[in-house]
Amino acid sequence: MDENQRNNRAVRRAVALTAVAVVAVTAGCTAQASGAGAGAATSVTKPAAPASAHEAAIASPSAGASGNSGKASPDTAVPAETQSQTPEPKATPTPKPPAPKVLMASGAEGSQVRELQARLRQIGHFNRTPTGHYASVTAAAVSSFQNKRGLPRTGATDTVTWDRLLGMTRKPTRAELHPTTANPVAKPDPRCMSGRVLCISKTSRTLSWMVEGRVVSAMDVRFGSQYTPTREGSFNVYWKSRHHVSTLYDSPMPYALFFSGGQAVHYSSDFAARGYSGASHGCVNVRDEGKIASLFSQVRNGDKVVIYW
Secondary structure (H helix, E strand, O other), X not given: OOHHHHHHHHHHHHHHHHHHHHHHHHHHHHOOOOOOOOOOOOOXXXXXXXXXXXXXXXXXXXXXXXXXOOOOOOOOOOOHHHOOOOXXXXXXXXXXXXXOOEEEOOOOEOHHHHHHHHHHHHOOOOOOOOOOEXXXXXXXXXXXXXXXXXXXXXXXXXXXXXXXXXXXXXXXOHHHHOOOOOOOOOOOOHHHOOOEEEEEEOOOOEEEEEEOOEEEEEEEEEOEOOOOOOOOEEEEOOEEEEEEEOOOOOOEEEEEEEEEOOEEEEEOHHHHHHHHHOXXXXXXXXXXXXXXXXXXXXXOOOOEEEEEO
């Protein structure tokens, strides 16, 4: 064999050995060889490259989750927007108590209104004779009562106002419901306790017609102003004039009972119309024409007239 043949054979052998080695290496990268024989080749496995954070999140959506409950582990933070938010309970508003029912108001009439006026009069909030008619004077009296007791000043009598008034007063008597005068009749002066006397109190602004210490009738009266005061003291009726007209003031003085100079007890239409906002020129004015007419028919000349505070 010549030298060229030997070189060619050596090259072919080298190529064959190289091919075998390449095959062996390739097989070791793809699969593990069976370890049945002692001469079996041990497979070599290259370590896997570390996964990126994005790949890890995709591969394990519940990273760190336990398989028995599905809950996130304490080490895993749950985004705030994915947490279930439990709404706080809303406070239930306290319902307002129902408004008091109005029982009486301006324009009302009847026995309950009269009782209201009498009860207000007992505690000094109504200074008129009960009429049974609910008008501005009664509304003002109710408003005054409400203000003093810390109630809303409506002037109307509602259930709260009425209950408070009932608790502070007593049931009115018949005399209180149907009094003879707007103001309570004053205690008689001792000089009025005997004989026939026109007993007139400036304090209570009342006239009591008394016979032997007994009040026969009573009526509201008013007196002169500070510039024309009504005289005080004990007098006697000296002249009666049914249709008298004042020569000094040219004004009517019906049912005049003169007791001191030009001063007399008589009916006054001005008193009936304006009440105590006016005054006389010194006479004792009576505003109830029916009562003074009856008194005029009973009084005699010489009967006593007592005017006192």
